[in-house]
Amino acid sequence: MTYRHETSGGQRSGQLRDGGLRVVTRRQITARVVVVGLISAFAAGSIVAQAPAPFTMPVPPAAHLVAITNATILTVSHGTIPHGTIVIREGKIAAVGPDVAVPAGAQVIDAAGKYVMPGIIDEHSHSAAEAVNEITNSVTAEVRMTDVVKEDMPTIYWQLAGGVTTLNLLHGSANAIGGQNAVLKLRWGLPVDSLLFEGAPPGIKFALGENPKESNFQAFAGSRRYPQTRMGVEQVIREIFTRAVAYRTEWQQYEAARRALRRGQAEPIPPRRDLQLDALVEIMDGRRLVHSHCYRADEILMLLRVARDFGFRVASLEHVLEGYKVADEIAAAGTGASVFADFWGYKLEAYDAIPYNAALLTQRGVAVAINSDDDERARRLYQDAAKTMHFGGVSETDALKMITLNPARMLGIENRVGSIDVGKDADLAIFNGHPFAPASRVEMTLVDGRVFFDRNTAPTLENLMQQLQEQRQRRRPAATGRGDQ
Amino acid sequence: MKTLARRHGGTVARAILGAALIVVAAPAMLAAQSATGLAVTARGWAIRNVTIVPVTGPRIEHGTVVIRNGKIEAVGAAAAPQAGDSVLDGTGLFVYPGMIDAGTRLGLSEISSVPGGEDQQELGEFNPQDAALIAVNPHSEPIPVTRSNGVTTAITAPRGGLVSGQAALLDLLGWTPQEMAVRAPAAMVMTYPRTGGGGRFARRAQRSQGDQMNRQVLALKAFLGDAKAYADIKGRLAAGAAGSQKTSLGMDAMVPVMRGEEPVIFDVETAEQIRGVLTLADSFGLKVILRGAHEAWRLADTLAARHVPVIVGPTTQGVGPDEPYDEIYANPGVLAKAGVTVAFQTDDVHGSRDLPYNAALAEAYGLPADDALKAVTINPAQIFGVADRLGSIEPGKEATLIVTDGDPLDARYGPKYIFIRGELVPFNDRHTRLYEEFRVRPKP
Numbered sequence: 001m002t003y004r005h006e007t008s009g010g011q012r013s014g015q016l017r018d019g020g021l022r023v024v025t026r027r028q029i030t031a032r033v034v035v036v037g038l039i040s041a042f043a044a045g046s047i048v049a050q051a052p053a054p055f056t057m058p059v060p061p062a063a064h065l066v067a068i069t070n071a072t073i074l075t076v077s078h079g080t081i082p083h084g085t086i087v088i089r090e091g092k093i094a095a096v097g098p099d100v101a102v103p104a105g106a107q108v109i110d111a112a113g114k115y116v117m118p119g120i121i122d123e124h125s126h127s128a129a130e131a132v133n134e135i136t137n138s139v140t141a142e143v144r145m146t147d148v149v150k151e152d153m154p155t156i157y158w159q160l161a162g163g164v165t166t167l168n169l170l171h172g173s174a175n176a177i178g179g180q181n182a183v184l185k186l187r188w189g190l191p192v193d194s195l196l197f198e199g200a201p202p203g204i205k206f207a208l209g210e211n212p213k214e215s216n217f218q219a220f221a222g223s224r225r226y227p228q229t230r231m232g233v234e235q236v237i238r239e240i241f242t243r244a245v246a247y248r249t250e251w252q253q254y255e256a257a258r259r260a261l262r263r264g265q266a267e268p269i270p271p272r273r274d275l276q277l278d279a280l281v282e283i284m285d286g287r288r289l290v291h292s293h294c295y296r297a298d299e300i301l302m303l304l305r306v307a308r309d310f311g312f313r314v315a316s317l318e319h320v321l322e323g324y325k326v327a328d329e330i331a332a333a334g335t336g337a338s339v340f341a342d343f344w345g346y347k348l349e350a351y352d353a354i355p356y357n358a359a360l361l362t363q364r365g366v367a368v369a370i371n372s373d374d375d376e377r378a379r380r381l382y383q384d385a386a387k388t389m390h391f392g393g394v395s396e397t398d399a400l401k402m403i404t405l406n407p408a409r410m411l412g413i414e415n416r417v418g419s420i421d422v423g424k425d426a427d428l429a430i431f432n433g434h435p436f437a438p439a440s441r442v443e444m445t446l447v448d449g450r451v452f453f454d455r456n457t458a459p460t461l462e463n464l465m466q467q468l469q470e471q472r473q474r475r476r477p478a479a480t481g482r483g484d485q
Numbered sequence: 486m487k488t489l490a491r492r493h494g495g496t497v498a499r500a501i502l503g504a505a506l507i508v509v510a511a512p513a514m515l516a517a518q519s520a521t522g523l524a525v526t527a528r529g530w531a532i533r534n535v536t537i538v539p540v541t542g543p544r545i546e547h548g549t550v551v552i553r554n555g556k557i558e559a560v561g562a563a564a565a566p567q568a569g570d571s572v573l574d575g576t577g578l579f580v581y582p583g584m585i586d587a588g589t590r591l592g593l594s595e596i597s598s599v600p601g602g603e604d605q606q607e608l609g610e611f612n613p614q615d616a617a618l619i620a621v622n623p624h625s626e627p628i629p630v631t632r633s634n635g636v637t638t639a640i641t642a643p644r645g646g647l648v649s650g651q652a653a654l655l656d657l658l659g660w661t662p663q664e665m666a667v668r669a670p671a672a673m674v675m676t677y678p679r680t681g682g683g684g685r686f687a688r689r690a691q692r693s694q695g696d697q698m699n700r701q702v703l704a705l706k707a708f709l710g711d712a713k714a715y716a717d718i719k720g721r722l723a724a725g726a727a728g729s730q731k732t733s734l735g736m737d738a739m740v741p742v743m744r745g746e747e748p749v750i751f752d753v754e755t756a757e758q759i760r761g762v763l764t765l766a767d768s769f770g771l772k773v774i775l776r777g778a779h780e781a782w783r784l785a786d787t788l789a790a791r792h793v794p795v796i797v798g799p800t801t802q803g804v805g806p807d808e809p810y811d812e813i814y815a816n817p818g819v820l821a822k823a824g825v826t827v828a829f830q831t832d833d834v835h836g837s838r839d840l841p842y843n844a845a846l847a848e849a850y851g852l853p854a855d856d857a858l859k860a861v862t863i864n865p866a867q868i869f870g871v872a873d874r875l876g877s878i879e880p881g882k883e884a885t886l887i888v889t890d891g892d893p894l895d896a897r898y899g900p901k902y903i904f905i906r907g908e909l910v911p912f913n914d915r916h917t918r919l920y921e922e923f924r925v926r927p928k929p
Contacts, residue, residue, distance in 0.1 A: 386896035
């Protein structure tokens with residue numbers, strides 16, 4: 001699929017983001033095999049056989065008692081502790097501070113000279129999924145990313161290597177109302193259900209602008225589907241919510257009739273269950289968070305109006321590249337903004353994207369997250385956050401919040417993650433220097449106190465070069481000097 | 486004045502700048518800006534009390550840089566301005582050479598998804614006659630956006646096919662493409678064929694990919710053979726031999742390449758491709774520059790011994806299924822430590838301002854800080870034969886430099902003043918304009 005406008009580097013990495021399409025996946029093929037029969041089984045089997053061997057790393061043992069000592073701790077919520085200790089019990093932060101004693105029997109991680117920050121939260125991701133876009137309808141509120149989580153994708157490990165511990169796995173942006181999200185903790189190597197962030201409020205993807213109106217692709221080759229304009233996008237959303245209001249009323253009437261049922265009376269007939277409208281009712285009832293892809297100022301205002309009319313709050317505007325033009329309106333709606341640091345110009349609606357967006361939104365009181373929307377960009381979100389200090393003068397703390405506490409709030413998980421506070425999950429990234437400094441890299445990443453990434457045991461280029469060197473020495477013990485590696 | 490001050494978000498920076506701007510006592514000169522925002526200046530400049538990072542020599546604290554007639558006139562503690570020079574107080578600031586992006590398509594693309602503004606790629610496999618400079622739009626918005634982040638100079642080049650065309654080295658300032666050109670053509674751009682390129686079904690098609698690669702290698706060799714014959718005949722005719730030659734615009738463009746006067750940038754990724762390029766270089770006497778080359782570490786010593794420079798990057802690429810997770814970041818450090826001349830490219834248009842952050846990712850994974858800085862300044866200048874003009878802060882070089890509030894590779898800091906060929910260039914680009922416009926939007 002030549003639908004690449006959400007990335008430039010991604011054209012080389014061949015990765016997937018909003019609007020990107022995964023045509024057919026290995027597991028989907030396998031599933032079809034069961035239904036369709038032997039001929040397909042042969043074809044599918046041959047494809048599976050030729051797929052590369054899955055990349056795996058040993059699963060870390062559960063951590064009962066851990067202490068990270070001598071660290072510079074960027075708590076995000078209450079400043080920097082220049083020389084402190086974090087104690088972790090059963091995956092939770094039990095103590096943090098400059099004078100915390102290391103409990104007897106604790107597994108000690110000496111972080112002398114290193115910086116610890118909360119695990120990075122990528123508020124907009126399409127990683128670890130077998131499918132991203134159910135593009136066929138303009139409303140696909142019934143489909144669920146939780147059904148397509150792919151727990152063994154190496155990208156999860158590579159993102160851990162960039163300090164990411166939580167991501168918001170979103171449906172694509174081909175439809176005005178897309179599918180339901182899945183919030184994941186990157187417990188790489190554990191069974192698929194273990195990656196779901198337990199207790200995270202459910203959410204859903206909306207999308208406005210060029211993608212839902214098929215400006216740069218066609219859902220059906222040679223034909224078009226409604227909408228084709230921003231007018232149509234608004235009508236699709238308004239229409240389905242209008243139906244959802246009526247649907248909710250039907251159910252309320254049915255429930256009322258049941259409650260009023262007297263003995264001997266006939267049971268009332270329930271309304272027909274509609275999985276799409278169920279999701280929309282949850283939105284209106286405040287039980288499902290809306291994360292809406294958007295670009296232009298006019299369509300941002302449009303969605304905020306529609307949301308107000310139907311009585312719900314938009315949890316986060318995604319990309320929201322022209323958010324700085326209507327920052328006050330976004331702030332007034334209590335809506336968060338989940339943005340790129342400086343990605344722009346990849347399509348017409350990204351022409352007015354500016355790297356000052358995060359700063360201007362912050363100045364006007366909007367909570368801002370810096371997201372990746374891309375497996376590769378996710379590996380360096382800390383560098384993207386640092387850019388906001390240069391472009392618009394965001395403070396260091398506010399910049400750190402953009403990849404920790406702010407996205408946690410947008411996802412409704414701020415009581416669990418996003419800062420280094422007692423009682424929160426021990427999701428932490430340990431850097432060899434300040435996360436924003438140019439020579440800094442992630443040394444270790446913990447989820448629930450378990451070390452899911454450790455550069456000492458990671459498959460690095462240095463390790464590979466050592467292995468190759470040893471192989472050569474075994475083969476040609478007399479050889480001198482270094483040749484081609 | 487406002488245009489200068491607009492980039493300073495932090496109060497500290499604002500205070501520093503406030504002081505500096507008082508010393509810059511020539512508001513009339515700053516007002517002498519053209520409609521396009523280009524500053525027009527003829528007088529000299531002195532940047533005083535500034536930390537100078539010359540790149541080719543040790544850092545100088547509390548130094549002065551004097552600029553006159555577009556050139557760096559003097560550098561150091563003893564450098565003194567002349568009467569009438571504008572003085573800029575650089576207290577707390579740093580002078581670095583302007584950064585050079587060794588691979589972009591700047592000027593050839595406006596908005597990637599809008600075909601009308603796309604001039605990056607021609608049809609066909611062999612287009613040596615196509616020159617980037619012909620199609621560079623000097624008023625393309627990404628150019629000043631890139632410049633405002635301290636990338637003052639860039640290679641821009643067409644893409645696609647086996648022989649994409651001619652790259653140009655541009656200063657990111659000028660009224661016409663020709664005024665921007667530092668060197669054009671700067672190199673011929675080619676791609677060495679490969680197998681196993683990305684794509685979900687790549688592996689299934691490996692055999693047919695191999696066949697295709699072999700056909701492409703043969704085609705490339707045949708093309709170079711023709712070019713060599715053409716150049717030879719041209720030389721013999723020029724030396725007085727009897728006979729004639731039909732003119733081919735493509736082959737004419739290849740003559741300096743076949744004579745080893747113009748380098749070839751070879752876009753490659755794998756060690757296999759690099760070995761192929763080295764073989765071609767030997768067979769045809771080509772002066773080659775590798776670009777991309779994320780597996781160049783496998784041949785680091787060979788490349789160093791053969792003095793083959795490598796333009797790495799972008800480091801903002803994903804990881805292949807069988808690669809070390811940090812290969813793309815660590816490769817530049819291995820090369821530099823082996824003695825290879827390394828430069829960085831973004832291979833981008835809108836993202837070219839992120840050049841320094843590409844280098845920073847490599848610094849985090851083993852590229853020494855000094856080498857990282859060289860790789861975005863003096864090294865690309867050397868690779869493209871303009872190290873006598875660009876890439877360091879030395880007397881006699883063009884005054885293409887940036888004054889920053891910190892290490893330009895550190896994403897927290899950036900340029901506060903930018904000079905190109907001695908002109909103070911205002912931060913007047915699409916992004917700063919929109920920032921200024923909406924920063925002061927009244928509350929609705």
